[in-house]
Amino acid sequence: MLELINIYKTFNACSLSEVKSLVNFSLKINKGDFVTVIGTNGSGKSTLQNIISGTISPDSGSILIDNANVTNWREDKRASLIGRVFQNPFTGTAPGMTIAENLALAALRGKIRGLRWALRKKLVAQMKEKLSTLKMGIEDRLDAPVGTLSGGQRQAITLLMASWLEPKIFLLDEHTAALDPKSAEKIINLTKEIVESRKLTTLMVTHSMQQAANLGNRLIMMHRGRLVRDIQGEERNRLKTDDLLNMFEELRLLEQLDESAAEMLQENYI
């Protein structure tokens, strides 16, 4: 379904602030997989999502979605295949437009937009139906500007929007990180419901070990632009939150080893 082949991406190349965000990164995700992505800060998780969505283009390597090579597709063209929810609840919706107008925009993701009235009756009825499943009471506020909603409500609407037309790839980028615990839980339950009921191929970045351990059928761990762990099948089913914490601890120790080695080298040679 989604295939990344030998992706390299370096920011600020050949300068002091050079960051190797993705190094020879390859990954293949099958149809219907729900993959959770964890990793240290700066490990390239967000870069990975931005490369898939086309927000940034890789230095080299290719991206295949549904066997089509989309490496050179612009972001707006790729949007026909991808539904996306961002970390910032304000990124996924247009605050000055109404809830109904936002949903109407999403109902045409990747399609040609013509001169038909955006809020057709049939569509509005559909909106009410879908919004009422959220149980947030926003189905009666279709004409309220999205800017008047809370972060959790906005993120719930973004989830609906991103999945309104079935996306080939569902990208979730730490989409509960900016929410309070209660809203985060609501959003996670909603995510689970949407992904499982419609069997969406999903890539979810998270920093919550609990989410990573409880959701999905496959887990990958990234560190310094590389894939360091890929856990699936039976092993994934047995995975506990503690195991993930141990994995991070291992990484941290490795890192410390690196740093102390570097310090030693510095002391001895400079």
Place this chain on the structure above:
Amino acid sequence: MTLLMGAFSMGIILSFLALGVYISFRIFNFPDITADGSFAAGGAVAATLIAAGISPLIATVAGILVGMLAGAITGIIHTKFKINGLLSGILVMTAFYSINLHVMGKSNIPLISCATLTTYAEKAASVLFMGRETVEIFGRECYTGDIGVLAAGLLFAALAAILLYWYFRTNLGSAMRATGDNPQMILALGVNTGNMIIIGLAISNGLIGLSGALLAQYQGFADVQMGIGMVVWGLASVIIGEALTGQNSGLGFTITGAIMGSVLFRLLVALALRWGLNPNDLKLITAAFVFIALISPELIKKIKKRNTFPSMSRT
């Protein structure tokens, strides 16, 4: 009364400018100052064609088209060549000064004794009023011609407002509003934001070109300098309109607000001139007005804060 009618008509004609500025500044969040060029271009093209004996209707449409062209060029310079929006507008505006001069062949084209949309409206009015030159309204004498021009202007403005309202509620128009509201989001929903900006600026400057074409016909001449300061003028109208209808009211209200703001602003200016304001100071005062209108929300916030803190410490 004639003064009032004149100011009213002028305000209506300039409301197309206000609508154009509203689209670029408010809907797209794009500080487009192409307007100074496209306004004069609309006037220049329309006046040149009318003076050459071409139907004023066709001439006006040509004025709209040249405005759209100017806007589209600004959009292309900004989105395809990644040049700062403000600078893109300055480049096009500057280029159009020469283009307008070339189109006109001289710096001023008079339209006296030419058939224009204004004379059409005056004739239509005189037919409707059965040939009378003046009628009484509220006990005052009014020229039927003036009434005709005003009525025609109102009709056109209402039509433009309805068209714009309808357009911005269609799928394409919604995508344009979203481009101004949250470009990252609408990009992720598959809209080419660059194209939206190009089309949007074309529509905006088409309206501004129309305003220039109508003004040239109304005042009976086109001048190469008629566009100077028009962005600020339009912005002042939009700001007044927002004060009338509220900044966050619905699309229909803000569109109507822009038109009302334009009329009100022109009336205020007419009064100020009547009371002895030096016309040379007009642009200075307009700029000062926009400046004050832009900073006052922040100032009011600060003053409110200062007032609330002492009272809190007392309790």
